[in-house]
Amino acid sequence: VDGLAFAEKALAAAPPPVNAPEWLYLKANCERQLLKNEQAVQTYAGLLKARPASSFSDKARYELALTFYRMGDYSNAVVEAAKVKFVDSRRKDVYWLLAEAHSALKNADSAIQYYRLITMDYPDSDVACDATYRLAHYLQQKGELKEAARYYAMVESRFPSNKLAPTALFAAASCNSRLGATEDAVRDWTSMVLKYPADPLAEQACYQKA
Helix, strand or coil: CHHHHHHHHHHCCCCCCCCHHHHHHHHHHHHHHCCCHHHHHHHHHHHHHHCCCCCCHHHHHHHHHHHHHHCCCHHHHHHHHCCCCCCCCCHHHHHHHHHHHHHHCCCHHHHHHHHHHHHHHCCCCCCHHHHHHHHHHHHHHCCCHHHHHHHHHHHHHHCCCCCCHHHHHHHHHHHHHHHCCHHHHHHHHHHHHHHCCCCCCHHHHHHHHC
């Protein structure tokens, strides 16, 4: 709240401050964090229009995309996120936002593209497990069962302590079973029972294995 008040006071000065873009960025950031989404959108848009090539432009555009996503405006979230040119580890955040926004829009192929990029380029990131699982789920829905099984198995092998691991291993077995790869299915169900005996799916895995 104090930051927003300081920014508004600075921007109201006459003549306008030389560092107005910095104050605009601070104002928009404060508005976003205070959940004043409509105001934040207007301020970010004003900054990007006035200084499209400023040092704040990529961060402002990414945060604008986040604000659109929070508002449920997934189409504009995609439009703005696609323009962000982060080249460091923050690129992962852009991929995740694009994947989630496309997922919300039911754009399966585009969601798959960005989830896959995360698994490839940021395999140890904080969203890698979720991205890999969601990638596998979409591939399963599309009937690409062999690849889906591979990514489900990857969830368990890379993140064995994650809550998604037993479910992913069970899903990998199910995909292999539907493919007629019985030995692989039995292997995965067996592994699931041995590694996660307390999981609610363990009993069903025993049944499917039998």
